[in-house]
Amino acid sequence: MARKTGSHSEITGPRIRDAALRLFARYGFAAVSMRQIAAEVGVQAGALYLYTPDKETLLFDLLKSHMDELLAAWEAEPKDEDPLTRLERFVRFHIRFNLERPDAVFLSYMELRNLGPDNFRRIESLRRAYEDELETILRDGVRQGLLSIPDTKIATLAIIAMLTGVTTWYREGGRLSRDRVGDIYWDMVRKAVSA
Amino acid sequence: MARKTGSHSEITGPRIRDAALRLFARYGFAAVSMRQIAAEVGVQAGALYLYTPDKETLLFDLLKSHMDELLAAWEAEPKDEDPLTRLERFVRFHIRFNLERPDAVFLSYMELRNLGPDNFRRIESLRRAYEDELETILRDGVRQGLLSIPDTKIATLAIIAMLTGVTTWYREGGRLSRDRVGDIYWDMVRKAVSA
């Protein structure tokens, strides 16, 4: 038996990535076997190797895609003049983007250690590029006297950690809408860095 | 060959826990084998089972001990009257305590998913107890008109996420002392929740 009716590369490839993302996020990279991923897709383990050279590359591609999408989506946001408006946009953007991809966010913050040194560095530099976007906003705000921040680098990391934490507790259909969550976090961030 | 000179249960036990904590934090629970832990201690894998019934219980004991220590250490802190002073104490306490145990902190936030349902619930309820300590402070502050917080539950989680994030970037002997880090975060937290 081989090649079931109606199966194609364009379908199986994404399905493998989807299954891997969900399983890695739920159980951890090392705890998930290639056979589990294959079973989820409805295929034998060997077939996965038509789509990825090995397991680590599968993880890397997921992380890389996530970071690329994150940076591209932020680039696509309108560019405001006022640092305070830009900061508000960043806060709401980060929450919205992360709540739409909780699995990818979790992976990105938890499974970097399963990457080899080279792959690790590539993801890290994308992450730093994203952090720099926020820090630039904060620095501009300080320079214009709109914000008061003892250390913009730490403030950057603190704000991102705080915002990213949303994914750990937010549940769809819960007490609060996404917009309301955005309002609440923006209130805290704005006050935390205000002059 | 068996039982090397000068080895005792009181020594091997803690050494196993130390090695397991370090390895689990660095490589992840599932990625670390009992043989690796044993090798770190200088013992054969079978010997570990004199100290733990199985691998998951070893992880659980590490997480449980960490949470117990965390709650006990917070209990031992002076109890202030003023909510603002209590909040400042909490912020500085959390940073100080976590920076002293980066491995245990990392484990506690990353490897809960490797616990069975019962063990998971036990750790979760300890975590919730700790979060309640902070939320009580925030609520008292709001009630006395000292703080302005749209949602104390979210503020609790946001503050803890922000503070815990310190362990991901702080390096001993780096640009900032621990006290300075405490100052910076307290500045941000105070402003974020101030009336």
Added chain:
DNA sequence: TCTTGTATTGAACACACGTTCAGTTAACTT
């Protein structure tokens, strides 16, 4: 010095792992 009990070894168990590949089938091309 001899006995007793504890800490540890080392081999074995059954199973699961990531990965490879010759073989097989369905779909596409001509």
Added chain:
DNA sequence: AAGTTAACTGAACGTGTGTTCAATACAAGA
């Protein structure tokens, strides 16, 4: 209708997994 190719199977490879346990070597007590 025949030939070609892409998609996938199923079995196998060597290695590693958590865990058990009889055998053993040391330390302490009498």
